[in-house]
Amino acid sequence: MSTPLPPVALYLHLPFCVAHCPYCDFVVYAGGEARGPRARTERLYEAVGRELEMRADALDERFGRPDSGGPRRPDKGGPTDEHGPTDERGPRRPDKGGPTDERGRTDERGPRRPLDSVYFGGGTPSLVPGEWLERLMETAQRRYGLARDAEVTLEANPGPDERGDLAGFAAAGVNRVSFGAQSMNGGELRRLGRRHSPEDVATAVAEARAAGLGSVNLDLLYDVPGQTIAGWEATLRAALELRPDHLSLYALTLDDPDAEGLTGETGDHLPTSSGARRWREAARREQDDDRAAEQYRLASDLLAGSGWRGYEISNWARPGHESRHNLTYWERRPYEAVGPGSHAFDGAVRRWNGAALQPYIAALLPAAGPGVVPPGDREVISPETAAAERSILALRLDRGVPAAWADEPSAAGAFAWGRSSGLLEAVELDGEARLRLTLRGRLLSNELFERLL
Ligand code: SF4
Numbered sequence: 001m002s003t004p005l006p007p008v009a010l011y012l013h014l015p016f017c018v019a020h021c022p023y024c025d026f027v028v029y030a031g032g033e034a035r036g037p038r039a040r041t042e043r044l045y046e047a048v049g050r051e052l053e054m055r056a057d058a059l060d061e062r063f064g065r066p067d068s069g070g071p072r073r074p075d076k077g078g079p080t081d082e083h084g085p086t087d088e089r090g091p092r093r094p095d096k097g098g099p100t101d102e103r104g105r106t107d108e109r110g111p112r113r114p115l116d117s118v119y120f121g122g123g124t125p126s127l128v129p130g131e132w133l134e135r136l137m138e139t140a141q142r143r144y145g146l147a148r149d150a151e152v153t154l155e156a157n158p159g160p161d162e163r164g165d166l167a168g169f170a171a172a173g174v175n176r177v178s179f180g181a182q183s184m185n186g187g188e189l190r191r192l193g194r195r196h197s198p199e200d201v202a203t204a205v206a207e208a209r210a211a212g213l214g215s216v217n218l219d220l221l222y223d224v225p226g227q228t229i230a231g232w233e234a235t236l237r238a239a240l241e242l243r244p245d246h247l248s249l250y251a252l253t254l255d256d257p258d259a260e261g262l263t264g265e266t267g268d269h270l271p272t273s274s275g276a277r278r279w280r281e282a283a284r285r286e287q288d289d290d291r292a293a294e295q296y297r298l299a300s301d302l303l304a305g306s307g308w309r310g311y312e313i314s315n316w317a318r319p320g321h322e323s324r325h326n327l328t329y330w331e332r333r334p335y336e337a338v339g340p341g342s343h344a345f346d347g348a349v350r351r352w353n354g355a356a357l358q359p360y361i362a363a364l365l366p367a368a369g370p371g372v373v374p375p376g377d378r379e380v381i382s383p384e385t386a387a388a389e390r391s392i393l394a395l396r397l398d399r400g401v402p403a404a405w406a407d408e409p410s411a412a413g414a415f416a417w418g419r420s421s422g423l424l425e426a427v428e429l430d431g432e433a434r435l436r437l438t439l440r441g442r443l444l445s446n447e448l449f450e451r452l453l
Contacts, residue, residue, distance in 0.1 A: 002386055004346040006063040006112045009328040010140055012048060013339025015123040015357070016041055018162055021193040022279035025257050027270055027341030027355040028123055040357060044340075045132040047364040047374075049139055051338040054364075054373055056143035059112065059336070066145035067111035114145030117325035118152045120174075126156030126164035134172045141173075144336070151176055151215075151324040158204035159196035166204075167211040176323075177208050178217040178248070184238035185231055188224050193279075198238065205242045215321050217246035222295040224252050225286035232295045236302055245321035249299050250314055251292050254280040266354040266377045268341045293443050300439060313396045313442050330393045340374070351378035384410065385453075392449045399429060400436025414451035423448050 015027050016034035032038045059066075118140055120133070128136075133154075140146065153176040156163050166177065183189050184198040201218070208216050218239050222232050239247065256277075257269035272280075300310060308316040312330060315323065328335050337344040341355035353360060353376040363374040381389070391411055394401045403426060406415035415435065418424035423441030427434050437445060 002348040002381070002383075004062065004348045005334045006059055006066075007144070007334045007336035007344070007346070008113065008115060009117045009119070009325050009333070009335040010115050010144055011119045011121060011325075011335060011337040011339075011342055011344075012052075012125075012136060012140075013121055013123065013337070013342040014048070014125040014128055015044070015340055016127050017122070017124045017157075018127070018159075019193070019195060020273075020276070022276040023192060023252060023254060023283065025255055025269060025272065026123065027268070029357055033357070034127070040361065041127075042132075043361050043365060044357065045128065045136070047361045048339050049136055050364040050371060051374065052136065052139045053143060054371075055336055055338060055344075056139075059144075063112045065111060066143070067114050112145070114147045115140070115150055116147050117150055117328065118146065119325040120152075120154045122155055124157045124162055124180075125154050126162060126166075126169070128164070130165050130168035130172060133169060133174075137173045146173075153178055153217075153323070153325055155180065156204070157196060158200040160200065160203075162195065163200075163204045163207065166207050166213065170211045170213050175213060176215040176217070177213045178219065178246075179204050179208075181218040181239065182221045183224065183227075184220075184235040185227075188227055188231070188235075191226055192221070192224065201239075202242055205244065215246065216244045217248060217323070218242070218244045219248045219250065221250055221252045222299070223287050223292035225283045227295075229291065229294055229298065233298055233302070236299055240306065245318050246323060247303070247308070247316045248314055249296075249316070251296070252283070252287070254284050254287075256280075263355075265356075266352075266375050268343065268352045268355050268376075270341075270355050296443060297439065300442075309398065311398050313437070313445060327397075330396050332390055332393050349378055349380050352376050387411070388452045391452050395435075395437055395445070395448070398436060400424075400427070400434045403433040403435050406435055411452055414448060417451055418448045421447075 013027065015029050017028050017030045018034060020028055020030040029040070033040050118137070120128070120136075137152070146152075152174045154169055154174045155178045156166070158179050158181055163179075169177070179201065181201045182192055182194055184201065186197055189196065189198070205216055205218075220235060220239060256272060257263050257267075258271055261267075262269035263271045303310060303316045308318060309322070310316045311322050312326070315326065317323070332345075334345055334347045338353075340353055340357055340360045343350060343352045353374050356375075360374045364371045387408065387410060391401055391405060406412060415424065418441065419426075419435070422438060423444055424435050425438050425441075427436055437448075441448065
């Protein structure tokens with residue numbers, strides 16, 4: 001088994017949405033649980049804060065206390081850009097952490113290195129009230145440490161009642177926002193069950209710039225029912241006009257977590273409602289692999305021609321705006337995670353929390369007593385699986401893998417097949433021989449990845 005390592009990144013799952021989009025199988029709670037008198041938002045935020053503390057206690061025990069990372073840079077670490085000023089408000093709170101304990105004793109194992117990135121995902125984390133975001137950020141900084149130039153991302157929806165207080169989020173330390181735009185076509189957005197319009201996306205990006213958020217991502221979907229090639233190109237061009245820094249382009253996937261056995265007691269997914277199941281069945285009939293491939297090619301060409309770097313199969317960035325948090329996953333580095341359905345990895349073991357809200361809250365905030373970590377499960381990663389994961393994740397990136405990895409006996413057959421099928425190409429990068437996916441390889445990557453497993 002690999003040696004466990006302390007996290008370099010932290011993911012917080014805040015699962016509330018105003019409404020549940022029928023294609024979405026993230027861990028999401030909508031409707032009365034998210035808004036109104038019976039909402040469970042406050043309890044969840046409190047429970048997430050409690051879990052942050054508990055997971056930090058365990059990390060202190062294993063790896064020593066964290067280095068605070070010192071005060072964060074006055075520009076809050078977000079890549080600066082030509083769209084607007086960087087935030088000059090500097091560190092938000094005095095540092096309460098550090099490698100010494102309350103009695104001033106130095107932890108001999110420490111200090112543990114501070115986090116490189118924090119990511120608020122969901123759900124719609126932009127629904128979180130500013131004071132809760134501040135509290136969670138304060139806990140993260142105090143208990144985990146935050147590098148001076150740490151990337152802090154918040155996912156947001158563009159609608160007027162969903163994008164939240166972007167200036168307040170920036171003041172709390174967020175320096176990157178990821179908007180779930182999905183399409184710049186009103187008809188497609190309605191078909192997807194989205195609550196915002198294309199104009200809302202433009203307004204949201206403008207507000208993010210005005211708030212001083214130095215890095216803006218737009219998520220867009222292709223292979224959407226009813227979407228033509230020309231419609232997809234129009235969406236891409238409209239998105240580019242907003243001058244985002246990062247684009248995540250995903251084919252609409254319509255999975256069935258129930259059939260995949262992911263929705264049990266400690267499963268990390270929620271059961272699919274009958275309405276969503278019917279929507280997905282109808283939508284699947286309007287999807288088309290050939291059209292999706294053509295849409296992907298079109299995006300690759302268009303973005304490459306505009307100076308964007310397709311640094312990962314589904315992700316493009318302007319120089320310097322690659323997502324550092326997501327690179328942690330693809331580079332298979334260790335990360336901590338809290339919230340229902342979230343996944344953590346320490347380099348040796350992958351663990352996850354169950355998706356169910358009530359058991360999550362009940363474990364962390366019992367009527368009496370200190371609480372326990374929420375229900376979930378874990379998987380010890382075998383050396384064989386670790387090697388396969390390392391190759392698969394690295395191949396997602398445009399740098400690919402060192403060519404020598406193809407000589408490993410367990411992977412040699414798959415790499416040879418990838419080369420002979422035109423999915424892999426040999427390149428020299430920075431003086432090193434490497435293998436990386438071709439465009440055809442990006443389109444058919446799963447066929448190669450299945451052979452590597
Ligand atoms: S807003 Fe996003 S997270 Fe929420 S249901 Fe829709 S796709 Fe899922």
